Amino acid sequence: MTNIMIQGTASSVGKSLMCAGLCKIFKEDGYKVYPFKSQNMSSKYYTTKEGYKISTAQTLQAIAAGLEPEPNMNPILLIPKSDNGSMVAIKGEDKEDMEAVEYFKFKNSLRSMILDTYKEIERENDIVVIEGAGSPAEINLKENDIVNMGMAEMADAPVLLVGDIDRGGVFASLYGTVKLLEPHERSRIKGLIINKFRGDKTLLDSGIKMIEDMLDIPVIGTIPYAPLELVDEDSLVDYEKECNTNPQTEEETEMELGKLSLMLRENMDIDCVYEIMGLKG
Template sequence: MNKTLMVQGTSSDAGKSLLVAGICRVLARKGFKIAPFKPQNMALNSAVTQDGGEIGRAQAIQALAAGVKTQVDFNPILLKPSSDTGAQVIIHGKAVSDMQATKYHDYKKVAMNAVIESFERLNDSFDCIIVEGAGSPAEINLREGDIANMGFAEKVDCPVVLVADIDRGGVFAQIVGTLELLSESERNRIVGFVINKFRGDIKLLESGLTWLENKTNKPVLGVLPFIKGLEIAAEDAIETQQVITDEKVTIVIPVFPRISNHTDFDSLRLHPQINLIYANPNKALPSADLIILPGSKNVRADLEHLRKMQWDKQIDKHLRYGGKLFAICGGYQMLGHLIKDPNGYEYTPGQSHGLGYLPIETELKQDKVLINTEYRLNLAGRSTQVKGYEIHCGVSQITDESLVKQTLLDNANGLNKSDGFVSLDNQVAGCYLHGIFDNPEAVNILANWLNADLCKTEDYVKQQLSALDKLADACEAHIDFNPIYKHLNIK
């Protein structure tokens, strides 16, 4: 009996991740135990699972929507690009190798075995599995050995819903063109369409929907409207939209070529009194109260980029004029004196001199730290408990304790453990903890460090749950779920 439904898209960013999250939320609210699943994901934004592995952030959000704990089986294959042609290959939550694209293409048979192992475990433990495809199933150059779209659907014999984004234009060409490039068995597998991000009067679209159904002999299951203000963590594209009602603090984040886990800053971006600016390459850093160096998948290469953009000189000037500098993970490593990678785990073997603002040295190791943890944040004479996660292969050691003011994070779970430092002049701070600003009190403490007072906002996880409910409400209102229930064999 089938209990799996796959969502594929006519292109990247068509709405696959959100539609899977919406379906998971709808079914979870009806009391079903739902597993989100993405056979293969390529993303620099990842999350640490409850069972100590690493998966794509979209699957972590989908697990939140489903109300289940994260696990590595939700995303058995994760590819984290380290260059334009190479990526770190993560299988069942653990990094196994760095591969060039051509080598990975030959590795797909091994990867498919890992995918099926995870799928079968989920199939034994959950009422339903909602699967997300990757990119488009019509990438004919990637069809051989495909494990991310129709190759997987054919292997497990599951039905597919195809989603297309009308906001981009050409939605009917997207759908019909995709069908034309599929084999007959793959076309037969598609049980309906969902059109995403519609704006305007639905009556103006109805004639097109009728034509599409007659042309393809397949139903349009629904037309999701463009949902204004839907703030659900993005996996790849950096979201810059914000609503500032009373600006009190300006924060600038330099965008590295291999920036990772930019969702660390969503809570800052959504704060009505914070102007958060992502500084793109080839542009000077705008004036700000605070500069934050984000995480990076390739720290030494991104440090080279930072210097090429002359951002190091601009950061130095920013500090001379009394500004503050904060850094997380890869950015934290950049704050030190030296980053050593003798075995070339992230980049070509060698070492790079850091920015020199904190007395630390970092060496990249083969084994990656993957933990969910909590600390006590100490900054600006205040403290609060913060939760988050660590994903890094670098180990940082302090070289001179007399050159720091204090540790930034300590007493993890009551243990004698600390992370990060504050500089002696109180202008620079950094740590490894992702998600540190999801706690509203941590945001207020950061603002106090900048000599500002901010209003308290909603906890970030609660905000995400509210957004997921808003998405699920829209799905229930605009999508016919009866065929979905039928294909999942549920009532």
């Protein structure tokens, strides 16, 4: 069994779709793959056949992996109820409403549940694709972290760091994120990914060389901006999508996931990803 974790320089840089694409690729290549995000916050969620709530992102990743969505994929779901509070769902079941400060203190008690859940998943699958949340460099939230570098340490996972070039400042965000991490956290980052690029990739060559030299981490992918009809969570959305308001058929979802898989294969060094995980593609 092995794993890979996708973290980002910020919310909505493309972590969820990157994970979905990798789940699809690994499944296509014959591996038993499982998506995992220890904690997610979203007012949109999916209800499983058994009545459990999990995030829409892990639901899409489950489809990409050829699996039925289940609560182990997203053991903690925070459903916002106000600017300062959320319903905390544990393993798909509502637990209680908590204010942000209350949950910040409470979440450390969930670490053993997260680790036990992860270990169970690990035993049963070839590859676990782990998604982070927000940014690992949110220094005010790093204490008792359970979803970014804290999760990477629990799972002993290598990390790919994704930055969004469409909003500008991608090199600064990649550099700043890495430099705000502790040395042992930086050492987990094995590759950088530049997402949502428009134009001629050769224009990035000098910047890629400089960021690789400065951080001593390779850029393993430059992913083009590509409107895909795959459902978003309710954070920052780049453009209006039909699938966010009208449900897709299974065939439509599979077709879009196929496009995503092909795009990643063409624009990311997938062999390098396999090497990072200690596997051959």
